[in-house]
Amino acid sequence: MAAEVRPRLTVLSGPSGVGKSTVVAHMRKVHPEVWLSVSATTRKPRPGERHGVQYFFVNDDEFDKLIANGELLEWAEFAGNRYGTPRGAVLERLENGEPVLLEIDLQGARLVRESMPEAQLVFLAPPSWDELVRRLTGRGTESAEVIERRLAAAKIELAAESEFDVTLVNTSVEDVARELLALMEVV
Ligand SMILES: Nc1ncnc2c1ncn2[C@@H]1O[C@H](COP(=O)(O)OP(=O)(O)OP(=O)(O)O)[C@@H](O)[C@H]1O
Numbered sequence: 001m002a003a004e005v006r007p008r009l010t011v012l013s014g015p016s017g018v019g020k021s022t023v024v025a026h027m028r029k030v031h032p033e034v035w036l037s038v039s040a041t042t043r044k045p046r047p048g049e050r051h052g053v054q055y056f057f058v059n060d061d062e063f064d065k066l067i068a069n070g071e072l073l074e075w076a077e078f079a080g081n082r083y084g085t086p087r088g089a090v091l092e093r094l095e096n097g098e099p100v101l102l103e104i105d106l107q108g109a110r111l112v113r114e115s116m117p118e119a120q121l122v123f124l125a126p127p128s129w130d131e132l133v134r135r136l137t138g139r140g141t142e143s144a145e146v147i148e149r150r151l152a153a154a155k156i157e158l159a160a161e162s163e164f165d166v167t168l169v170n171t172s173v174e175d176v177a178r179e180l181l182a183l184m185e186v187v
């Protein structure tokens with residue numbers, strides 16, 4: 001009998017403000033051993049964000065170098081900033097057989113699907129459009145203009161839900177975190 005292949009690379013995507021970071025933070029509070037890739041970004045840190053924790057905050061030249069040196073597994077421009085997944089740390093963990101979680105946008109998810117078709121793509125959906133707008137606005141981290149850009153991207157992301165292997169609806173952070181852990185076969 002063929003051995004079961006465990007999905008090792010999981011990609012979590014979904015519109016801005018749906019609650020990806022909140023779900024992942026809860027999941028890692030319960031299971032600190034879950035490893036999340038720390039992306040590089042040209043976005044400025046929000047209050048409380050620290051270099052090397054939420055992101056590696058870099059300038060445009062530094063991001064260009066990461067691309068030129070082939071250091072990014074994927075990268076995309078999202079709502080006026082660039083974001084990318086450092087390749088080395090991800091591959092190292094996968095080679096050690098450790099589960100890896102990426103929290104990235106739709107464009108990045110598509111690129112990962114092309115380069116690593118065995119990846120499991122999970123779409124986090126809001127309970128409703130109005131609730132998504134409430135969450136993104138209520139977070140209070142973006143200007144009205146940036147919120148508009150992110151909501152425009154959200155329409156495109158919501159229309160692409162069928163490209164993903166699984167959809168989880170973020171009504172309850174605890175429930176979604178549990179479902180994601182099960183999909184990653186951590187529990
Ligand atoms: N299940 C939930 N019910 C109510 N509020 C939630 C829920 N999940 C997340 N939120 C709230 O929604 C807001 C956006 O969440 P979060 O920052 O985690 O979204 P995100 O998907 O990571 O966004 P982005 O892609 O912009 O980084 C936060 O204020 C968070 O507290």
Ligand SMILES: Nc1nc2c(ncn2[C@@H]2O[C@H](COP(=O)(O)O)[C@@H](O)[C@H]2O)c(=O)[nH]1
Pocket residue numbers: 014015016020039040043074075076078083084085086103104105106107108109
């Ligand atoms: N393609 C990639 N998208 C990424 C990466 N890291 C984060 N993201 C996504 O960007 C948006 C905006 O994030 P925010 O922190 O500015 O709110 C969100 O959808 C993230 O998931 C990455 O490495 N590659």
